[in-house]
Amino acid sequence: MLSEYLSILIYMILASGITLVVIFANKLLGPSRPSARKSAAYESGIKPTGTARERFHIRYHVIAMIFLVFDLEIAFIYPWAVIYKTLGWAGFIEMMIFLGILIIGFLYAWKRGAFTWE
Amino acid sequence: MTLNDLFVLSPEIIVTVSALIILILDLFLAAEFKRSLAGFTLFGIVLAAVANAFIPIGSAPLIQGMLRVDAISQFLNLIFLVGAGVAALLSADYVKRQGIARGEYYALILLSTLGAMLMGSSANLIMIFLGLETLSIPLYILSAFMRTRSASQEAGLKYFLLGSFASALLLYGIALLYGATGSIQIDEILAKLPAAMLATPLFVYAGGGLLLVGLAFKAAVVPFHMWAPDVYEGAPTSATAFMAVAAKAGAFAALLRLFGPGLMQIDSAGVVIIGILAGLTMIFGNIAALAQLNLKRLLAYSSIAHAGYLLLAITAAQSTPLAGTAINGLLFYLLIYTLMTLGAFGVVILAEGRGENLSLSDFSGFASRHPWIAGAMAIFMVSLAGIPPTAGFIGKFLIFSAVIQAGEIGLALIGVFASVISVYYYLRVVYYMYMRPSTSERPVFVSGFIVLGVGLTAIAVLVFGIYPSVILQWLPQAASATLP
Numbered sequence: 123m124l125s126e127y128l129s130i131l132i133y134m135i136l137a138s139g140i141t142l143v144v145i146f147a148n149k150l151l152g153p154s155r156p157s158a159r160k161s162a163a164y165e166s167g168i169k170p171t172g173t174a175r176e177r178f179h180i181r182y183h184v185i186a187m188i189f190l191v192f193d194l195e196i197a198f199i200y201p202w203a204v205i206y207k208t209l210g211w212a213g214f215i216e217m218m219i220f221l222g223i224l225i226i227g228f229l230y231a232w233k234r235g236a237f238t239w240e
Numbered sequence: 241m242t243l244n245d246l247f248v249l250s251p252e253i254i255v256t257v258s259a260l261i262i263l264i265l266d267l268f269l270a271a272e273f274k275r276s277l278a279g280f281t282l283f284g285i286v287l288a289a290v291a292n293a294f295i296p297i298g299s300a301p302l303i304q305g306m307l308r309v310d311a312i313s314q315f316l317n318l319i320f321l322v323g324a325g326v327a328a329l330l331s332a333d334y335v336k337r338q339g340i341a342r343g344e345y346y347a348l349i350l351l352s353t354l355g356a357m358l359m360g361s362s363a364n365l366i367m368i369f370l371g372l373e374t375l376s377i378p379l380y381i382l383s384a385f386m387r388t389r390s391a392s393q394e395a396g397l398k399y400f401l402l403g404s405f406a407s408a409l410l411l412y413g414i415a416l417l418y419g420a421t422g423s424i425q426i427d428e429i430l431a432k433l434p435a436a437m438l439a440t441p442l443f444v445y446a447g448g449g450l451l452l453v454g455l456a457f458k459a460a461v462v463p464f465h466m467w468a469p470d471v472y473e474g475a476p477t478s479a480t481a482f483m484a485v486a487a488k489a490g491a492f493a494a495l496l497r498l499f500g501p502g503l504m505q506i507d508s509a510g511v512v513i514i515g516i517l518a519g520l521t522m523i524f525g526n527i528a529a530l531a532q533l534n535l536k537r538l539l540a541y542s543s544i545a546h547a548g549y550l551l552l553a554i555t556a557a558q559s560t561p562l563a564g565t566a567i568n569g570l571l572f573y574l575l576i577y578t579l580m581t582l583g584a585f586g587v588v589i590l591a592e593g594r595g596e597n598l599s600l601s602d603f604s605g606f607a608s609r610h611p612w613i614a615g616a617m618a619i620f621m622v623s624l625a626g627i628p629p630t631a632g633f634i635g636k637f638l639i640f641s642a643v644i645q646a647g648e649i650g651l652a653l654i655g656v657f658a659s660v661i662s663v664y665y666y667l668r669v670v671y672y673m674y675m676r677p678s679t680s681e682r683p684v685f686v687s688g689f690i691v692l693g694v695g696l697t698a699i700a701v702l703v704f705g706i707y708p709s710v711i712l713q714w715l716p717q718a719a720s721a722t723l724p
Binding site: 223226227229230233234 | 260263264267
């Protein structure tokens with residue numbers, strides 16, 4: 123039984139080995155000339171301002187939660203769409219009920235103003 | 241899933257649909273019609289209860305073995321629906337008075353009830369976990385519902401942090417049991433446990449122990465009860481009333497499914513542990529309640545103590561010939577506990593007036609000012625203490641006699657002594673109401689809905705105490721149903 127996992131073991135060794143080799147080769151072969159600007163935090167090319175440990179507005183939290191819900195919805199819909207034909211009408215109705223409940227939640231969040239920033 | 245499955249699950253479906261409709265109605269209804277949402281909630285609950293009475297009972301598992309609707313789950317559903325219905329009655333005007341009248345409140349109560357119902361009929365560990373989360377998450381929100389009060393915020397956060405920790409323990413227990421037995425179906429696990437205990441005993445004991453701890457936390461069993469008094473005190477009183485009932489009944493439904501009859505044949509040590517927890521809970525809950533002067537804290541410790549009596553029934557259910565009697569006792573006691581606890585909290589809501597933190601001295605001379613409400617409170621207190629002719633006595637009698645017949649004389653003695661201690665603090669409330677001169681002129685808050693809820697529960701507690709056969713005749717069928 124263990125031999126069935128041999129290929130996974132080889133894959134794990136190869137993946138971690140190649141990653142380590144590339145990282146160390148980069149460190150050994152590449153030139154290293156650090157400067158203040160280079161070692162500053164990367165903020166999409168803009169000069170870094172403030173610290174990374176700031177307090178975030180609670181609204182980010184709400185947006186993140188709504189994102190999570192619809193992210194999971196997609197995770198359900200993909201496999202459903204793949205076997206859509208074999209499931210037939212029953213599968214279609216079940217998915218519509220699932221989506222209906224989610225849409226009610228979406229409507230609720232919308233009317234409660236979860237998407238307005240002000 | 242077949243059409244028959246949908247029909248059998250109609251109570252759960254009705255509860256879910258009502259919750260969704262309430263969310264939508266709340267968005268589009270004008271403010272002056274918001275009060276009708278309580279009525280709509282009650283309508284949904286009554287409809288679900290009627291459907292629950294007519295569903296065909298079969299022990300065949302539904303939806304790929306996830307749920308098992310049998311006579312026990314049918315009776316448990318009735319308990320949950322009664323609890324939710326009375327809680328909705330108590331809430332209707334209370335939330336308005338506290339300025340937290342929002343439709344979400346009722347939707348959350350219904351969703352929490354749905355979680356309890358799913359727990360009561362689950363035949364699968366994953367379903368128990370999903371039910372528990374569906375039950376708990378609305379309760380976290382409900383306890384923090386009075387957002388502007390810091391005590392309510394504290395209650396919500398405390399409950400959420402400790403509760404999610406307990407859920408994590410439960411989930412880890414499920415994972416370990418799955419690792420040991422290779423199944424998440426409860427009946428398959430019970431069948432495979434003896435072999436698994438020889439092969440990987442550590443996994444089985446750790447998994448079963450974590451499951452027990454997770455559920456004991458939700459049921460507020462000593463030593464996992466620390467959250468209960470603070471959360472009960474801080475949460476809005478109507479939410480506390482619902483929480484005290486729903487979380488406890490749901491957790492005991494799952495305990496019955498997992499640690500009910502059959503555990504003894506597999507592992508007698510587990511039964512001893514449950515017995516020790518029951519003893520500790522009865523002793524500690526009752527002794528700690530002696531020192532409480534705040535009514536909500538007093539009822540919180542009282543609800544902890546009652547978890548001990550209910551655990552006692554689980555212990556007694558282990559001896560095979562008596563399993564039916566003990567389960568009957570447990571189900572009857574859960575129903576009566578639901579009624580008397582909700583009623584007592586209803587009186588607290590009435591007596592709180594517009595303020596908070598009702599203390600014992602506020603009840604001084606209460607009987608001379610409000611004889612009817614005081615009379616109802618006296619009935620609840622006498623019933624909680626287990627004195628005839630109230631239903632609390634019948635419940636305790638059923639449980640203790642099952643325990644004695646099962647041969648657990650020591651546990652029965654602890655239970656009786658603990659009940660004797662409890663008489664002191666329950667009757668002290670009655671003493672304050674009837675014997676003390678009236679000192680506090682705290683105005684009561686009179687609301688038709690709440691008075692109706694208190695009156696109905698008081699009558700039910702008296703009637704079921706004098707004619708327990710009204711309920712008992714339903715029970716033998718419940719207990720003869722198959723337990724996994």
